Amino acid sequence: xxxxxxxxxxxxxxxxxxxxxxxxxxxxxxxxxxxxxxxxxxxxxxxxxxxxxxxxxxxxxxxxxxxxxxxxxxxxxxxxxxxxxxxxxxxxxxxxxxxxxxxxxxxxxxxxxxxxxxxxxxxxxxxxxxxxxxxxxxxxxxxxxxxxxxxxxxxxxxxxxxxxxxxxxxxxxxxxxxxxxxxxxxxxxx
Numbered sequence: 001x002x003x004x005x006x007x008x009x010x011x012x013x014x015x016x017x018x019x020x021x022x023x024x025x026x027x028x029x030x031x032x033x034x035x036x037x038x039x040x041x042x043x044x045x046x047x048x049x050x051x052x053x054x055x056x057x058x059x060x061x062x063x064x065x066x067x068x069x070x071x072x073x074x075x076x077x078x079x080x081x082x083x084x085x086x087x088x089x090x091x092x093x094x095x096x097x098x099x100x101x102x103x104x105x106x107x108x109x110x111x112x113x114x115x116x117x118x119x120x121x122x123x124x125x126x127x128x129x130x131x132x133x134x135x136x137x138x139x140x141x142x143x144x145x146x147x148x149x150x151x152x153x154x155x156x157x158x159x160x161x162x163x164x165x166x167x168x169x170x171x172x173x174x175x176x177x178x179x180x181x182x183x184x185x186x187x188x189x190x
Contacts, residue, residue, distance in 0.1 A: 001130045013134025016167025020093040032127035038116030045117040048097040059089030061151040092165035101158040134169035
């Protein structure tokens with residue numbers, strides 16, 4: 001698959017089968033991340049690959065976060081909150097937690113480290129697509145909740161950029177409607 005075709009045809013895939021992608025394909029995704037551009041060559045990313053019961057680490061963190069939302073965490077809703085966390089973590093056969101650990105050097109801005117890790121994730125998404133895998137990149141408040149950061153040994157200065165839910169597509173996602181470049185581009189020419 002040519003890169004232009006991959007960029008145009010890659011989609012977020014929310015529904016995947018239970019078939020676990022081959023380890024070689026997951027390793028190829030991680031290899032693609034390695035080649036992402038990053039200022040000062042810090043390679044600030046760290047990936048946790050969760051397969052099978054390994055996803056329970058994520059599920060338990062989700063569950064603990066759910067408990068915080070309950071008015072009475074010792075009441076009857078407790079088990080449902082914990083089960084909901086485990087269910088979220090099992091939406092795909094593989095989950096990759098993409099964390100950023102900023103370089104502590106004085107020249108590096110944290111946003112540069114986030115941008116580098118986002119580039120690494122994009123490389124992973126394109127590699128997955130080329131190999132026939134579907135991925136949904138999820139973010140949100142739970143990703144950077146202190147409970148989640150603790151579960152994945154993310155430092156106080158680090159954060160979780162997102163969770164990649166990986167598997168074989170169960171359905172073909174619809175093509176999104178995208179703005180034309182003119183809508184987001186300003187040309188300054190003298």
